[in-house]
Amino acid sequence: MRVIPTPIKKILDKWNIRGLVILSLVFQTSLIFLAPLRKRTSKKLLAVILWTSYLLADWTANYAVSQITKNQGKEPEPDAPPMNKKLLALWAPFLLLHLGGPDTITALALEDNALWARHLFGLISQALAGVYAVVQSLENALWPPITLLFITGVIKYTERTRALYTASLDKFKDRMLKPPDAGPNYAKLMEEYKSRKDSNLPTNIILIEEPAKHERPPTLVLPDRPDLTDLEIVQYGFKFFDTFKGLVVDLIFTFRERDESRDFFKELKPEEALRIIESELGFLYESMYTKTAILQTGFGTLSRVIAFGSLLSSFFVFHLRPKKSMDFHGADIVITYTLYIVGIALDLVSMVMFLLSDWTFARLRRLKDDPDEEKKSCVDDLLNWLLAFRKPRWTKHRCKGNRIHEVLTTRFLLRRWSGTIYGFSFIGYCLKAKVSRIHQKRIRSVLSEFVRETVVSTFDFVIRRTQMLAGWIENVDRSNRIFIRKWSRRSWMVRYTVYPLYTVFFLGIPWVFGKLWGYVDRIFSLKSHLDQIRFVSSEPLAKNQWEFIFKELKHKSEFAETPEIAKKVSSARGEWALRDTNVTEVESLMRYVENVDYDQSLLLWHIATELCFQTEEEEEEEEEKEVENRSCDDREFSKIISDYMMYLLIMQPKLMSQVAGIGTIRFRDTLAEAERFFKGKQVKKQRDMKKASSTVISVSNYIEPIHVKGDRSKSVLFEASMLAKELQKLDESSSSSSSSSVITTSSSNRDGKWRVLSKVWVELLSYAASHCEATEHVAQLSRGGELLNFVWLLMAHFGLADQFQINKGDARAKLVVGEGE
Structure with a gap:
């Protein structure tokens, strides 16, 4: 008895190779267009599609090559064209070309780069498998196009392997290491010194110190005009990428590089700094996850020209071959033409992406030594016009405090990163309440937001009803058990019949389902994904929020003149910010940052910020005070960063692995206490965050x-x-100080709680950014990027990061003859 019916098996035998080849082409096409989107968004759906396509693309091509090899050893079917099997041998190098992968993605994750040796072995084995399939088809009149296709396929696969090799962290570091510096020849210097002394010559050794910072000419000169051009943004981004990419592998930087970067960024406007870091992170992403870095070399460009020329030549040789319709099956001819045409089209698309990339613009027009003296060319104008499309767009939005903020609203296909700040509210999660956004939704995204809210609401409704049903079953089960237990004590028949059946079916089945759900959740983290859908909010980056972060870090960098002070400043977890505020109650707040762990401090300040935010909103509604009389920006930005840090701690544990400590345990214990408290106060069912906050505040x-x-x-x-x-x-x-009759300057300029909170949260954010592993920052770039990545790189440019050391430069010894000692 056949498991698969004979008619279906015949169809599968006839179309399995054709279907696999077409499927491989579909995966390659989807990867080349979808892969660039992953640096613009962190959506799970896109990540799942890319993950599936990336893994199945290699599997499909490998399996198809094995099927072609197997098919060449079979006898031809009676009704098949005479040379049709020879045509299938032409598809083997096409599959090798597909295994080379598109230019837009070489590694799905950073760890894939370390597997370059596996891909090298795959290149050799697949090339041999393809050659074996062709050898089996000899004598084959299609050997000229097959040979040309093999050249293209080998070049493409070699490019992918080379890209993985150069992006692996150990090789990436090796290529960046400078030649070893043995310093002055001490032995030779001592011999000369001794010989001069033995000859009674006045001899001395002096140290020539490195010139002081103010004595060195600036290496980077900002143009004498209000704004940097779009091309200059990319040029400076590429220049700093080339310098600071060593952060990824913890290389040591010289004091010159630190001073050059810090002095340059101090003169920048906050938006210009944001755009340069945007470009810099884009170069870092392309060097780690795409073929861009190797294609931007002379050898890479030449190899790509050869590969494309071989593909075109193979197409024309096949196209000009006569009697194709007589020698080959019609469907196979169509598939072959599809492989050629789509392959050529994808190569052309890759070339357009290559020519329009920031990397090409930065290499085509090098950074000028003096931007004001050299005149612009028509090429600069063209490049500026093209880059203007990718310029960040800011739109005025009205926030909940009735203030107008400019928020980042760059179109999706023109973004360099997601531009989104995610948030997670502890009290909102505890109450299972919906957290409203501070900034209103854009008109363009109303439909998409409506669809998303509908899906989230449906998920939430189903989960709540399931939990209610589970609670009802648990209550009924408790009552039934009490009744059956009492009944079984009075009747031995019930004790040995009803009671065991009830225990097995009504208690055993839920227990089995509970255990099964526990295993599935442990493997796939389903609860975490559902919580992320239901309780994670999002806010666009506001321009004045970035300006505030930039100015705070710039202010801190002014104290970091030595590596020791820089390390101390970057290691501050709120105490530096508190001492920098104009309040007298610093000591009462200091114990919440100095005597606690970092994860404990995060949770403390997050809940306190939420309590202040919710209770003050209530006061505003009651008292109807003017918005202008309150520090609205500080209040809203404190709330956004507070929720963002909690999101990182709970939803992005890898980014916080170095500083998280026992954050998960603290979160769960605090959650358990909060749920018990809200349940006792009859607040949880209402899901009212304001009332819950005021209830917590009211506890003495x-x-x-x-x-x-x-x-x-x-x-x-x-x-x-x-x-x-x-x-x-x-x-x-x-x-009270400002309303008194005698008002001093210091009292009238006191910082309120929101100014204090905003400063503390920026410092907590910068501490997490500087103590996060550099590889995790790079890994996050493939998932849309985070504000944390920008703060990390900005701190490095200001000389505040403690992920690298800054050496002070060497004084050089010189032997001087003829001077007194």
Whole structure:
């Protein structure tokens, strides 16, 4: 008995190779167009499609080559054209070309680059398999186009292997290492010194110090005009990428490179700095995940010209061959033409992407030594016109505080990164409440947001109903068990019949499903993905928010003149920001950053920020105060960064692995205490974040929570409540000082709680950015990028990062004869 019916098996035998070849072509086409999108968004759907296409593309091509090889050893079918099997041998080098992959993606993840040796072995084995398939088809009149296609396929696969090789971290580091510096020849210098002394000549050794910073001419000169051009942004981005790509492999930088970068960025406008870092991260992404870096060399360009020329030549040789319709099957001819035409079209698309890439613009027009003296050319004007399409777009949006902010709204296909700041609210998650956005939605995205909200609401509704049903079943089961247990005590028949059946079916089945769900969730993290869909919010980057971050880091860099101070400043977790504020209650707040772990500090300040944010909104609605009288920007930016840091801690643990500590345990313990508290206060079912926040604030804190519950539970809920009350005192003391009859300058300019919170959150953000592993920053670029990546690179440019060391330069010894000692 056949498992597969004979008619279906005949169809599969006839179309399996054809279907595999077409499927391989579909995967290649999808990769070349979808791969560039992954640096612009972090959507899970795109990631799943790319992951599937990337893995199945290699499998399909490998399997198809094996099927072609197997087919060449079979006897031809009676009704097949005389030379049809010879045509199938032509498809083997096409599959080798597909295994070379598109230019837009070589590695799906950073770890794939370390597997370059596996791809090299794959190149050799697949080339031999293709040659074996062709040898089996000899004598084959199609050997000229087959040979030309083999040249193209080998070049493409070699490019992919070489790209993986150069992007692997160990080889990436080796190529960046400078020649070893043995320093002055000490032995020779001592011999000369001794011989001069023995000859009674006045001899001395002097040290020629490196010139001081103010004595060195600046290596980078900003043009004397208001704004940098789009081409200059890319040129400076490429220049700093070439210098600071060593951050990825923890190389040591010289003091000259530090000073050059810091002095340059101090003179930039915040938006210009953002655009340069955008371009810089784009170069880093292309060097790690695409073929761009190797194609931008002379050898890479020559190999691509040869590969494309071989592909075209093979097409024309096949096209000019007579009697194709008599020698080959009609469907196979169509498939072959499709392979040629789509392959040529994809190569042309790759060339257009290559020519329009930032890398090409930066190499075509080198950075000028003096931008003001050299005149612009028509080429510069053309490149500026093309780059203007990728310029960040800012749109004025009205936020919840009725303030107008400019937010990043660059069109999707023109973005260099996602431009989104994600958020996760602890109290919102505890109440399972929907967290509203601060910035209103764009009109263009109303439909997409409506679809997304509908999907999320459907998910939320199904999950809530499932949880309600599970709770109802649990309550019914508890009542039934009590009843059956009492009944079984009175009747031995019930004890040995009804009670065991109930235990097995009504308790065993839910237990089995619960265990099964636990295993599935443990393997695929389904609950985490569902929580991310339901409870993660998103905000666009606001221009003045980036300006505030830029100015704060710029201000901190002014103190970082030595590597020791720079390391101390970059290691601050809020204490530096608190001392830099104009408040007298610093010491009462300092214990929430100095005497606690970083993950504990994050959770404390996040909950305190949420409590202040929700309760103050309520006050505003009641008192109807003017928005202009409040620090609206600081309040909203504190809320956004607070939610963002909680999102990183809970939803992006890899980015926070170096600083997270026991953050997950603290989060779970705090969540358990909050759920118990809200349930007891009848607040949880209402899902009202304002009421929940005011309820937490209303709890008296006469005694420290740790003195009541000890250190067994890591919950920080009511410590955060105490911190929120301390922060609220800042506004109270500020308002009382400003309303008194005698107002001093210091009291009238006191910082309120939102100014303090905004500074502390920028410092907590910069601490996480500088202590995150560089490889995780690079890995995040393939998932849309994060604000954390920009802060990391900005800190490096300001000389604040502690991921690399800055050596001070060497003084050179010189032997001087004829001078007194």
